[in-house]
Amino acid sequence: MSSVPAPADGELVSAALPSDGRRHAIQPADVRGRYDSARRVTFILLIGLWAALPWINVGGHPAVFVDVETRELFLFGATYGPQDTWLLFFLLTGVGFGLVYATALAGRVWCGWACPQTVFLEGVYRRVERWIEGPREKRMRRNAGPWTLEKVARKTASQVAFVALSFLIAHIVLSYFASLPKTFAMIRQSPGAHPEAFGWMAVTTAVLYADFAWFREQLCVVICPYGRLQASLLDEHSLVVGYDARRGEPRGKKGTSGAGDCVDCKRCVVVCPTGIDIRNGVQMECLACTACIDACDEIMDRLERPRGLVRYDSQDGLAGKPRRIVRSRLVFYSVLLVIGAIVAVLATRRHQDFEVTLLRLPGAPYTADAAQVTDAIQLHVVNKQAKAERYRIEVEPADGMTAVVPIATVAVGSLADVRVPVFLSVPRAAFHREFPVRVRVVREDQPGRPVLVTGTFLGPRS
Ligand code: SF4
């Protein structure tokens, strides 16, 4: 097998992480190809979906909306309150495990195709920069040259555009936490009328600007922990973006006797948004963005050689060994994923859009005379929905008990609550000890999904 030459002394292994500690701002070259086209479509769809969610109305609220005032989460028609925080466990572990699964299967597909850092940086900011400042070569030449009027104008225009974009994105972020009418109302008012929201918007704009205009790929290379976990998540059968060293080495210009298919044009390096050379093997800085695949395919097309010198493949596949997509690790992950999904679905199905708590009425716990023992409880019914609902209260009879529910059907407004008293009595002779009281509360239009609450009928112990 041909070996990949080690980087020469002093040569950068990664332009994003040079050994001298200084930052070398990456200026990736433009690339066109099948993966680039697919990523453009993916970015447009993801950004479009993200921007549209606050506008899509499901059950009287945006499809995804965190109401900071009422501390409610509205998710595609379902409402979750602070008491449903436990469901977050399924969301967080589901997202985390989904990422582990996707990485074992298809490498860092999340980083290259769906991570907001990549989507906005590659799909928006870098495109605007190219549009204003020109392609890589022009930008680099201008950056290295003196401050001319044109340089000042283009640099100013791109920074103004970055601030405007960050401002716009910050407002869309804000609309996930304040309703659209409120967001529009706040935009029309002075910042002093809503200092807290203005503060959040200003900080979000500043963070977005700092990240996408300046920090950029360093977030992935220096801060994001996912890249560092990669080594433990990938195995030799996971799909990665890789270089076929058996085919490419030894490198040499076209026509060089004994040379492999890599003509050492470095086109795969100049398009890389983290500045690495994929020919050095799988690296932590590789976001699997596929730009180097498109770049190398373009060169191979020109040389009339087969595409795929740089390609999506497993490390075993690149080394000429058989590929194994189904493997014990993935089977184990799949079993865990299915179990997790079943538990999450069951837990979510148990989630009701109303809550009932059984409380005792203030005052004496019970009264008893020679004829009967009486007790009183109250039900606290909370409607977590965005619309008013009617609930029916049914006490399950037990041990000769009589229940009087003065308001057997109660109307509860949207996100409101009511307290309903229930009076219980049992003949004195029949009362021997305290016993449980079971109450069913059902939504009138959903009688099949009751909430059952249990309390205790209190009385004299002798
Ligand atoms: S683009 Fe392809 S041919 Fe050019 S240096 Fe990279 S691997 Fe070699």
Ligand code: SF4
């Ligand atoms: S090495 Fe290739 S796939 Fe990895 S980040 Fe660079 S261009 Fe993207």
